[in-house]
Amino acid sequence: MNRESNGYTFLFATVMVVLVASALAFAATALKPDQEANIKKEKMQYILKSFGVAVERDASEEAYKKHIISEVVFDENGTEISKDAFTVDIAKEKGKFPIFNAEKDGKKFYVIPVRGMGLWDAIWGYVSVDENLKVDGIVFDHKAETPGLGGEITQDYFQKSFIGESVFDANGNLQGLKVVKGYSGKDNKADGEVDAISGATLTGNGVTEMLVRGLKPYEKYLKSNKK
Incomplete structure (x- = not known):
């Protein structure tokens, strides 16, 4: 075949496309188990970190078995339907509410996954509540919030501002947690409110919506487990 002909060029290009596509498909299939394992370990890290257990990814499974x-x-009616909370994807499985009962240093914690929308895309997190129904810790992450603005929800200074906040009001009703612009009551841990991130109002609104809506289905469960 004439290598300078259009037919040869077309055939060569077709063969190369098929070979590259096959190689990519094989690589994706071969790497999938490792990718799934890493996603699983990362989720365990999130859950553990919410109540103060920080471990490397490779140590997450052992720590998870120890503390969960x-x-x-x-x-939605509060009826138990499963004991396998870990595999529930709250982004896809509406009407299912998973909770993780944890223990550390003789104390019990209830870890609740939450998910919502930030300014640009999905935001999510894990809220750890102690037996007195106060926040012991919280972890956030996001898909596409602006670095230095909404992306700051992943920073320790913001996440730690929730510690000690009461999830319930003085009347025993679940009030959730709120991000408030210009909030000045930093010493008031009874109102469930924290100061917003400067320049990230819409992301903060998304965090508030996520926490108020996301915690509400757990009201009955948390009340029944209050110390």
């Missing part, structure tokens, strides 16, 4: 004493999934 049980898992529960219930429906």
Whole structure:
């Protein structure tokens, strides 16, 4: 075949496309188990970090088995439907509410996953509540918030501002947690409010919506487990 002909060029290009596509498909298939394992370990890290257990990714499974004493999934009526909370994807499985019962240094914690929308895309997190129904810790992450602005929700200074906040009001009703622009009551841990991030109002609004809506289904469960 004439290598300078259009037919040869077309055939060569077609063969190369098929070979490259096949190689990429094989690589994706071969790497999938490792990718899934890393996603699983990262989720464990999030859950553990919410109540103060920070471990490297490779140590996450052992730490998870040590500190997570049980898992529960219930429906919108508060009826238990499963004990496998870890595999529930709250972004896709509406009406399922997973919770992780944890223990550290003789104390119990209830870890609740939450998910919402920031300014640009999805935001999510894990809220750890102690037996007195106060926040012990919280972890946030995001897909596409602006670095230095909404992206600051992943920073320790913001996440730590929630510690000690009460999830319930003085009347025993779940009030959730709120991000408030210009908030000045930093010493008031009863109102469930924290100061917003400067220049990230819309992301802060998304965090508030996520926390108020996301915690509400757990009101009955948390009340029944209050110390």
